[in-house]
Amino acid sequence: EPEVTQTPSHQVTQMGQEVILRCVPISNHLYFYWYRQILGQKVEFLVSFYNNEISEKSEIFDDQFSVERPDGSNFTLKIRSTKLEDSAMYFCASSEGQGSNTIYFGEGSWLTVV
Amino acid sequence: AQSVTQLGSHVSVSEGALVLLRCNYSSSVPPYLFWYVQYPNQGLQLLLKYTSAATLVKGINGFEAEFKKSETSFHLTKPSAHMSDAAEYFCAVSDQDQGAQKLVFGQGTRLTINP
Numbered sequence: 001e002p003e004v005t006q007t008p009s010h011q012v013t014q015m016g017q018e019v020i021l022r023c024v025p026i027s028n029h030l031y032f033y034w035y036r037q038i039l040g041q042k043v044e045f046l047v048s049f050y051n052n053e054i055s056e057k058s059e060i061f062d063d064q065f066s067v068e069r070p071d072g073s074n075f076t077l078k079i080r081s082t083k084l085e086d087s088a089m090y091f092c093a094s095s096e097g098q099g100s101n102t103i104y105f106g107e108g109s110w111l112t113v114v
Numbered sequence: 115a116q117s118v119t120q121l122g123s124h125v126s127v128s129e130g131a132l133v134l135l136r137c138n139y140s141s142s143v144p145p146y147l148f149w150y151v152q153y154p155n156q157g158l159q160l161l162l163k164y165t166s167a168a169t170l171v172k173g174i175n176g177f178e179a180e181f182k183k184s185e186t187s188f189h190l191t192k193p194s195a196h197m198s199d200a201a202e203y204f205c206a207v208s209d210q211d212q213g214a215q216k217l218v219f220g221q222g223t224r225l226t227i228n229p
Contacts, residue, residue, distance in 0.1 A: 004157070031214050042221045043158070043204060048214040055214040091157065097213050105150075105158035 002026045004106035006092050012112045013082055021077045021109045023092030032075045033093040033103065034067065036060075043091065049075065050097070082113045116141045116207045120220035128228045133192040135223050137179075137205030140186065147188040148206040148217065149179055158204065164188060165211050175199070200227045 005024045013019050025032050034046040047057040049067050066078045075094075079086055089108040095101050121136040139145055147164040162173025169181045175198075179190045188205060202224045206217040 033214075035217075043206075043217075043219040045216050045218070048216060050214055056216055093158075095215065101212055101215065102160050102163070103215060103217065104160075107155070107157040 002104075004092055004094055004104050006090075006106035006109050008109055009107065010110045010112070012114060015084060015113055016081050019079045019082055019086075019111060021079075021090050021092070021111070023075045023077070023106060024073050025075055025092070025094030026104055027073070028096065029094035029104075030097045031055075031095045032067075032069070033095075034077045035091040035093060035105075036088040037091070037108075038085075038088040046077075046090075079111075082111075084113050087111060087113045116145065116209060116218045118205050118207050118218055118220035120203075120205050120223050122223055123221065124224045124226065126226040126228060127195050129197055130194050133177075133190070133195045133199065133225065135190040135203050135205075135225065137188045137190065137220060138186050139188060139205070139207045141207055141209065143209050146208045146211045146215075147179075147181060148208070149173065149177070149188075149190050150204045150206060150219075152202045152204065152222075154201070161190070161203075195225075195227050197227050197229065200225055 007022045032049040037043045047061045048055045064080045091108045092106040093103045095103045117140045119138045149161040150158040162171045164181045172178045177192045202222050204222045205220040208215045
């Protein structure tokens with residue numbers, strides 16, 4: 001079964017450093033997402049992306065965050081200057097946008113900011 | 115705004131017993147409802163979803179859920195628990211089924227199966 005893959009699985013970074021989390025969505029999917037889950041809290045929507053632009057973003061997704069689809073396969077989340085409160089599991093997801101439109105999630109990238 | 119409440123952050127049942135995981139939602143528009151499961155060290159996997167076609171929805175691994183509008187509920191059940199069902203379960207709601215979906219999740223319920 002096709003799957004969403006994410007790298008790295010775990011990253012430790014110092015506060016103030018830039019972090020890029022990478023994702024390879026399912027190949028025929030058109031919609032891409034990032035969600036995050038702070039330890040012990042709910043999974044939260046960050047951003048959706050379609051046709052090379054953001055279609056919706058949450059209030060969490062401030063100017064420190066950006067997303068990009070640099071080529072035909074990768075979808076990245078960049079955090080410009082990490083804060084301690086950015087420590088979380090970040091999930092990438094993708095969907096076809098029509099039909100069953102199931103959202104498929106990756107295994108997550110665990111980010112620890114120290 | 116939409117929201118989801120999952121009653122019980124931890125549920126423990128014996129192998130072979132009924133599994134019941136509770137989910138209540140709030141939505142100002144007709145909701146689309148989902149149950150996802152997360153096994154250890156894995157991503158979120160869709161168990162089933164309600165899209166208004168039928169109120170009783172059957173999913174993978176013997177799970178099913180019933181949409182009850184009057185109770186604003188979408189509880190997940192399985193008649194007979196198996197050890198492999200041990201995982202974290204998330205209920206989610208969305209206001210659309212096509213295009214870019216924004217899922218609003220509950221806090222999750224960790225299911226433990228006792229031998």
